[in-house]
Amino acid sequence: MTSLFTQEIRLSKRHEEIVSKRVKSLQQMKSKFRDKNKEKASQIQAAEAAFERNLSLLKDIERAEKFLQARIQPFPPPEVVSLETLYWASVEEYIPKWEQFLLGRAPYPIGVENQNEAEKEAEVKAQQ
Template structure:
C-alpha cells in the first residue's frame, strides 16, 4: 500500500488520476462489495438461525408430544395388563369352583341312580323293613371294633 512518491507521480492515467487514487478507488469498490457480501451473509445467517430455532422448537414440541403419548400408552398398557390379570384370576377361581365335566356327568348319574333306588331303601332306612334285595350283608367280624382299654381289662 505504501507507494513511493515517485511512483505515484509517474502513474497518471488519462483521466488525470494518479495510481494511488486508482488503487484507492478499487479498494473502495472492493470494500463496498465486501460490505454488501457481508450483509448478505449476515441476513442468511439470521434466516438460518431462525430456521434452526423453529426446527429445535418443533423438535422439542414433538419430543414432548411423543413423551406424553408414550406415558399414556404405558398407563393404558398397565391398565390392560391389570385387567387381563384380574380376568385370569377370575377364570382360575371359576376352574376351581366348577368341577370337570366328566365329574359333573358322574355325579348326575350317581344321583339319578340314588333317586331310582330310593324307594327300595326308604322302608329299610326308616327301620320298617329288611335290607333290599341285592344288598349283601357284611360279616359281623368286620364290624367288631376292639379298643385297647377293653383288652387291658380282660
C-alpha cells in the same frame, strides 16, 4: 483509491448478505429445534399414555384370570386339604433319607425301618 472504495462497498454488501443468511439459518435452526422438542414431548406423552393404558389392560387381564380360575377350580374340600398337608409332611420327613440314598451315602430307604424292626423281633425271639 476509488477501486479500493468500490471494493470496500462490495465487501460490505457481501458481508451483509452473509450476515443475513446467517440470521436466516439461525432462525431455521431454532424453528427446527422447537419442532423437534414439541415432537419429542408429544412422543413422551404418547408413550406415557400407552404405558398407563397397558398397565390398565394388564390389571384387567389379571382380574379376569383370577375370576376364571375361581370359577374353574373351586377350593378343594377340607378333607383333601388335610390329606395334602399330611402327604407333604411325610414327604418332608423322608427327604433326608432319600437325599442320602440319591447321593450314594446310604442304603435304599424304603423298607429299612420294617426290616430293622423285623431283625429286632427275630433277635428277641432268638434270645428267649
